Amino acid sequence: MALTLISTPLNITTSDTAVTSVDITSGIDGTYQSYEFHCVNMYPETNNVNFCFQVNAATGSNTAGFDQVITSSSARAYLKEDGTGGTLGYDANSDHHQEVSLQRILSTGTGDDADQSVSGILRLYAPSSTTYVKHFLAEGNGADHGDYTVNSWTAGYINTTEAIDEITFKFDSGDIEAGTIKMFGVS
Amino acid sequence: MALTFIKSATAAGSPATISFVDGSSDVVFDNTYNEYQFHFVNIHAGTDNAAFGFQVNSTNDPGGGYDTSQISSTFFKAEHSEGGSGGSSGYHTASDQGNGVALQRMSYSQQMDDDEAFSGVLTIYAPSSSTYVKHFVAKGNYVHHSSHYSQNTYVAGYINDTYPIDEIRFAMDSGNIDSGTIHMYGVG
Numbered sequence: 158m159a160l161t162l163i164s165t166p167l168n169i170t171t172s173d174t175a176v177t178s179v180d181i182t183s184g185i186d187g188t189y190q191s192y193e194f195h196c197v198n199m200y201p202e203t204n205n206v207n208f209c210f211q212v213n214a215a216t217g218s219n220t221a222g223f224d225q226v227i228t229s230s231s232a233r234a235y236l237k238e239d240g241t242g243g244t245l246g247y248d249a250n251s252d253h254h255q256e257v258s259l260q261r262i263l264s265t266g267t268g269d270d271a272d273q274s275v276s277g278i279l280r281l282y283a284p285s286s287t288t289y290v291k292h293f294l295a296e297g298n299g300a301d302h303g304d305y306t307v308n309s310w311t312a313g314y315i316n317t318t319e320a321i322d323e324i325t326f327k328f329d330s331g332d333i334e335a336g337t338i339k340m341f342g343v344s
Numbered sequence: 345m346a347l348t349f350i351k352s353a354t355a356a357g358s359p360a361t362i363s364f365v366d367g368s369s370d371v372v373f374d375n376t377y378n379e380y381q382f383h384f385v386n387i388h389a390g391t392d393n394a395a396f397g398f399q400v401n402s403t404n405d406p407g408g409g410y411d412t413s414q415i416s417s418t419f420f421k422a423e424h425s426e427g428g429s430g431g432s433s434g435y436h437t438a439s440d441q442g443n444g445v446a447l448q449r450m451s452y453s454q455q456m457d458d459d460e461a462f463s464g465v466l467t468i469y470a471p472s473s474s475t476y477v478k479h480f481v482a483k484g485n486y487v488h489h490s491s492h493y494s495q496n497t498y499v500a501g502y503i504n505d506t507y508p509i510d511e512i513r514f515a516m517d518s519g520n521i522d523s524g525t526i527h528m529y530g531v532g
Contacts (some may be wrong), residue, residue: 158347159346159347160346160347160531161346162346162532195378195379195531197378197379197469197470198469198470198473198475198476198479200476234418234419234420234435234498234500235418236416236417236418236440236441236442236501237416237442238416238442238443238504239442239443240440240441240442240443240444241442243418243435243437243440244435245418245420245433245434245435271475272475272476272477272506273476273477274476274477274479275479276469276470276479277469277479277481278467296481296500297479297481297500298479298480298481298500298501298502299479300477300479300502305416306416306417306418306500306501306502307418308418308481308498308500308501310498335475337378337470339346339378339532341346
């Protein structure tokens with residue numbers, strides 16, 4: 158496997174350069190069969206928020222925005238820093254059934270303490286296919302606002318046969334005040 | 345090529361530990377990369393029923409005993425025995441840590457038969473950050489010592505330290521690493 162760095166659409170370290178979302182509108186095409194988005198230390202403006210993505214088929218019939226239909230599942234493991242509450246379970250608040258809202262990934266309830274953030278990887282398979290739905294897998298870890306470590310595993314598919322060529326990342330409330338996102342092609 | 349090979353270390357002579365220290369023996373473990381991966385290939389335990397894991401030293405404890413960086417982590421696994429029984433998944437409380445400073449397990453109760461070992465990948469994000477805790481995610485598979493289970497582990501958490509991390513050590517929690525190879529990569 159070879160990873161090829163395509164772009165670094167986000168690399169900010171202070172709130173002075175905060176962004177509401179990171180919209181990637183080029184570079185997602187048929188060049189690679191799969192794409193990886195490596196998100197490192199995504200730091201939210203707002204406490205207790207969820208890092209998310211959505212996609213768009215800019216050349217398709219629904220070009221209104223990042224609102225594609227997603228069906229997904231999500232599980233998470235979490236533990237409080239005091240060693241209590243270790244739990245593994247399904248996260249019904251983070252799954253989708255034919256929904257067009259933001260898809261939570263990597264963690265949940267991320268805090269805005271100065272040292273808290275969320276990191277992980279989203280893998281998107283064959284986004285340019287005009288035959289199949291578009292599968293994705295995401296894994297990550299975050300520092301929850303209640304001082305939990307939260308490890309989330311989310312997977313599903315974008316239920317369209319139109320080519321997906323745009324993606325957005327954002328928190329479901331407030332800005333992204335810091336973080337790095339790198340987009341890789343996998344061959 | 346965005347996955348850059350940094351160094352391989354082989355468990356020659358059954359060492360007690362294998363360490364990767366920034367600036368030593370060609371190891372780069374600093375802000376050169378925003379993400380590092382350690383690939384484990386056939387880590388064979390010298391002692392039966394041992395756990396394979398890691399700990400770190402921060403720049404606040406250079407050359408230290410790998411026992412001061414607090415880790416909060418979760419650990420869950422899926423397992424199935426060679427006999428076809430016991431297929432299950434679940435959280436493993438004995439392998440998580442709540443701000444603990446012990447070796448962070450990536451396996452436990454590892455079998456040491458000649459053909460049995462642990463393989464997997466550990467990813468550490470932004471170890472050189474002086475702002476954030478250091479997130480990590482690991483997954484692997486090995487042979488559990490009880491009834492020869494295939495055990496698939498998912499471990500994640502953060503090193504609860506805002507000092508940069510530039511030293512990492514791998515070890516069994518009992519006995520030596522009998523054989524195996526660890527490959528270190530930078531991603532970026």
